[in-house]
Amino acid sequence: MDSLKQSGINVRKDASFSDWYIQVVLKTELADYAPVKGLIVLRPYGYSIWETIRSILDKRFKETDHQNGFMPVLIPESLLSREEEHFEGFTPEVFWVTKTGNNELSEKLALRPTSETLAYPIFSRWISSYRDLPMKINFWNSALRAEIKSTKPFVRTSEFLWQEGHTVHATEKEAEQEVMLILEIYRELIEDHLSIPLLRGFKSDKEKFVGAKYTMTLEGLMADGKALQMGTSHHLGQNFSKPFEIRYLGRDNQQHFAWQTSWGVSWRLIGALIMVHGDDKGLVLPPRIAPIQVVVVPIFRDKDAKWIISKANEIAYDLKKSDIRVYVDHREEYTAGWKFNEWETKGIPLRINVGMRDIENDQAELVRRDTSEKSFVKRAILTESAISILEQIQNNLFLRAKRQLEDNISEASNYDTLKSILDKKGGFVSAGWCGDQRCEGIIKQETGADIRLIPFEGQDASASKVCIYCSKPSKKTAIFARAY
Amino acid sequence: MDSLKQSGINVRKDASFSDWYIQVVLKTELADYAPVKGLIVLRPYGYSIWETIRSILDKRFKETDHQNGFMPVLIPESLLSREEEHFEGFTPEVFWVTKTGNNELSEKLALRPTSETLAYPIFSRWISSYRDLPMKINFWNSALRAEIKSTKPFVRTSEFLWQEGHTVHATEKEAEQEVMLILEIYRELIEDHLSIPLLRGFKSDKEKFVGAKYTMTLEGLMADGKALQMGTSHHLGQNFSKPFEIRYLGRDNQQHFAWQTSWGVSWRLIGALIMVHGDDKGLVLPPRIAPIQVVVVPIFRDKDAKWIISKANEIAYDLKKSDIRVYVDHREEYTAGWKFNEWETKGIPLRINVGMRDIENDQAELVRRDTSEKSFVKRAILTESAISILEQIQNNLFLRAKRQLEDNISEASNYDTLKSILDKKGGFVSAGWCGDQRCEGIIKQETGADIRLIPFEGQDASASKVCIYCSKPSKKTAIFARAY
Numbered sequence: 001m002d003s004l005k006q007s008g009i010n011v012r013k014d015a016s017f018s019d020w021y022i023q024v025v026l027k028t029e030l031a032d033y034a035p036v037k038g039l040i041v042l043r044p045y046g047y048s049i050w051e052t053i054r055s056i057l058d059k060r061f062k063e064t065d066h067q068n069g070f071m072p073v074l075i076p077e078s079l080l081s082r083e084e085e086h087f088e089g090f091t092p093e094v095f096w097v098t099k100t101g102n103n104e105l106s107e108k109l110a111l112r113p114t115s116e117t118l119a120y121p122i123f124s125r126w127i128s129s130y131r132d133l134p135m136k137i138n139f140w141n142s143a144l145r146a147e148i149k150s151t152k153p154f155v156r157t158s159e160f161l162w163q164e165g166h167t168v169h170a171t172e173k174e175a176e177q178e179v180m181l182i183l184e185i186y187r188e189l190i191e192d193h194l195s196i197p198l199l200r201g202f203k204s205d206k207e208k209f210v211g212a213k214y215t216m217t218l219e220g221l222m223a224d225g226k227a228l229q230m231g232t233s234h235h236l237g238q239n240f241s242k243p244f245e246i247r248y249l250g251r252d253n254q255q256h257f258a259w260q261t262s263w264g265v266s267w268r269l270i271g272a273l274i275m276v277h278g279d280d281k282g283l284v285l286p287p288r289i290a291p292i293q294v295v296v297v298p299i300f301r302d303k304d305a306k307w308i309i310s311k312a313n314e315i316a317y318d319l320k321k322s323d324i325r326v327y328v329d330h331r332e333e334y335t336a337g338w339k340f341n342e343w344e345t346k347g348i349p350l351r352i353n354v355g356m357r358d359i360e361n362d363q364a365e366l367v368r369r370d371t372s373e374k375s376f377v378k379r380a381i382l383t384e385s386a387i388s389i390l391e392q393i394q395n396n397l398f399l400r401a402k403r404q405l406e407d408n409i410s411e412a413s414n415y416d417t418l419k420s421i422l423d424k425k426g427g428f429v430s431a432g433w434c435g436d437q438r439c440e441g442i443i444k445q446e447t448g449a450d451i452r453l454i455p456f457e458g459q460d461a462s463a464s465k466v467c468i469y470c471s472k473p474s475k476k477t478a479i480f481a482r483a484y
Numbered sequence: 485m486d487s488l489k490q491s492g493i494n495v496r497k498d499a500s501f502s503d504w505y506i507q508v509v510l511k512t513e514l515a516d517y518a519p520v521k522g523l524i525v526l527r528p529y530g531y532s533i534w535e536t537i538r539s540i541l542d543k544r545f546k547e548t549d550h551q552n553g554f555m556p557v558l559i560p561e562s563l564l565s566r567e568e569e570h571f572e573g574f575t576p577e578v579f580w581v582t583k584t585g586n587n588e589l590s591e592k593l594a595l596r597p598t599s600e601t602l603a604y605p606i607f608s609r610w611i612s613s614y615r616d617l618p619m620k621i622n623f624w625n626s627a628l629r630a631e632i633k634s635t636k637p638f639v640r641t642s643e644f645l646w647q648e649g650h651t652v653h654a655t656e657k658e659a660e661q662e663v664m665l666i667l668e669i670y671r672e673l674i675e676d677h678l679s680i681p682l683l684r685g686f687k688s689d690k691e692k693f694v695g696a697k698y699t700m701t702l703e704g705l706m707a708d709g710k711a712l713q714m715g716t717s718h719h720l721g722q723n724f725s726k727p728f729e730i731r732y733l734g735r736d737n738q739q740h741f742a743w744q745t746s747w748g749v750s751w752r753l754i755g756a757l758i759m760v761h762g763d764d765k766g767l768v769l770p771p772r773i774a775p776i777q778v779v780v781v782p783i784f785r786d787k788d789a790k791w792i793i794s795k796a797n798e799i800a801y802d803l804k805k806s807d808i809r810v811y812v813d814h815r816e817e818y819t820a821g822w823k824f825n826e827w828e829t830k831g832i833p834l835r836i837n838v839g840m841r842d843i844e845n846d847q848a849e850l851v852r853r854d855t856s857e858k859s860f861v862k863r864a865i866l867t868e869s870a871i872s873i874l875e876q877i878q879n880n881l882f883l884r885a886k887r888q889l890e891d892n893i894s895e896a897s898n899y900d901t902l903k904s905i906l907d908k909k910g911g912f913v914s915a916g917w918c919g920d921q922r923c924e925g926i927i928k929q930e931t932g933a934d935i936r937l938i939p940f941e942g943q944d945a946s947a948s949k950v951c952i953y954c955s956k957p958s959k960k961t962a963i964f965a966r967a968y
Contacts, residue, residue, distance in 0.1 A: 034558075034602070044551035050554075067528035067532070069530075070530075070534075072520065073557065074579070095558070098581075100578065101575060119525075125516070126527075159556045
């Protein structure tokens, strides 16, 4: 038995957020450190959460006519450098393969930081006519970006699991619709399944994907008041189709450059789950994303073990019939109390305890992870009660996080207020912005906060504001925050 | 529209097997070449076959208490070299990362050729007591081995998709059972789903996995008479648990080194599907592995298009209710003849044509891909007929391949016969072997054939034989073949 497992989380979330975070990651057996600095391994419990995220997204991608494919991890330097801005953005953090066996390579190979530059020359071979469009391909893989700054499991690691979608369209309008469709699919996943409320908007030109025409983003708020970018969807315009020569013959019998998008979410979402919902006892998982939604713990002594375990199995069987992911913990080498602790630490939404007295009373005890609330429920209505409580947990987690988000969106009308809010309270701060990258840069340098997004909503009001830094007329309402 | 798509396969399978193979790979849009030599990309059609293989295996792994995890692709040289034999086996083909950005790394990092040396020091941290065992973890990832010899899509590429399972057990017996269980799961997948008959046995010490105690293998026969290793399952003994210090506290309160296994299959299985079942028209997919099992082609002119397409949709709807994977090809920009060709090339097991005359006669036309047989079937019994024909196709492909395999297993009682069979006919040749690696090595050097396996069956008879090379008493019956 892992020695870490023997002790629960022993740092309070509000006492030392980052120590608490690391303890949750390690002690709930989500992940562990790999031997190379900045890299982590995903343990089965962590991977099963990723599998759930993956299956939700994969289904939606397929329903909206996307297909999966595979591209190798190695990209020749000459391709990576073909789109200049893109190359400059990524090269500082590229892992370079320079040898195979004992042989020096004539051209060094990058480990994929993202696949645009590898995929697009290949797409250009596959596309020749309007009949081949739209082409919508997704890759479930990992990306590699050497992190020199501080690393953090799930949030900032030198290799991370993600999906990257790449689409090619005949018209700009279709590409714009695609970017929006994907943003909505991500929002559904994050708000409706992960119970994490979001702000939606555009990235500023400074913060957008290098090489994109524009980037749309979903931003979440972590419990320590820092923002986390949860998913991005990029309209690439023709910025890549031109250097990579993705052209098609139109119905008009003319050659046209195609319009493109790319988009991705990563296992960073698991980090967000921890930071948003976790508490002093450990992880708290929203039911829709939990690999195990209900754990049934039979409470027995040696002589009645068989009987009580069989009752627990019956309860589990009924729940399974209603498509609930359930696990019966009938291990004999651990005490019931030890099991309660373990499942609480791991964030299982609902626990059902079944002891001899419960069986005699034709009931079971239900314990909610989110509120610690306990209730005794009659066996006859156990399944429907469990279903209803799981829904309540799902909603409660979302509403709790939404209150937290709303309480932490402030408005600032002058630079001093902005700085003071960031220092005292953190969270998101909405303010007017002239649109100049110089102001944006100075604010970031002086306060550590950057423009997280230019929100879709509320831009009408920005005309009446002034830039928070230079006081010139405001062009946009921007939302600033310190971020991971 | 891809120019390759416009023309069908134009090389006969028996005329130039390897040109035919490449044409099938490219023209059916399974895969394409990546810019780095030896690497391929998987197009959506190829990836969907891999997804089907993956989902079959993943279900079986989970049913047998395996869990998935993730390990990074980068392995420090010092770890890779900790098991000496293993290291020597893999280093010639390792891709080495020596830089990130512009910085030289102090220790070079290998791209995973396989994950034993990365995973096992981590497993050693996770395991401390018998309660933590067995630990059975699988990784769905890719492995990288620089191929300097000739490469071939799916069969020999420098990066390949695969799964690698790694298990740790308290006793040698459990490890032996695990190796056998996995071999059986692989056999089920390959024989029952891919319709490819197999030989089962042990690898010789020369050919086993470097570092393993022994390797069990499944070997298939390709249509050109060459063998292909389809899946391997390794009993690692304590060869890795000792250098990597995987120890557990037993019920006896003593420390013990654990027993381990590792095992894998790769996308090579897609190569085998092509080589075993394909024909002059292209791919032929067994129904259980086909991403699309039935394609419904409505045959229409402009004026009746709507009506006929709606009838085709109804047929598809009924098939879907019976869990058949079906696709209605109602594209208007292609002729029916063009569609027939495309789906035949892609190997869809069953095609259903629906034209106006068929609707008038309350029937549809069914066309089998494996035999080209056509039949008209009444609408009322269409679904059950389709199900029954799909089963027939599945069986027919297996039986056809099994005859092919059986016709190409020969016996040789002396070295000249062995050489002559290998030159004239190819296939598998069974012969006595003294067990000496010297004989094995000379045979390989002189004939190009190695010991593919020491079959489970028929070893009783080997005592009465002599070694095919040195004529000393035979210790084993070995099966030789030239192989991919």
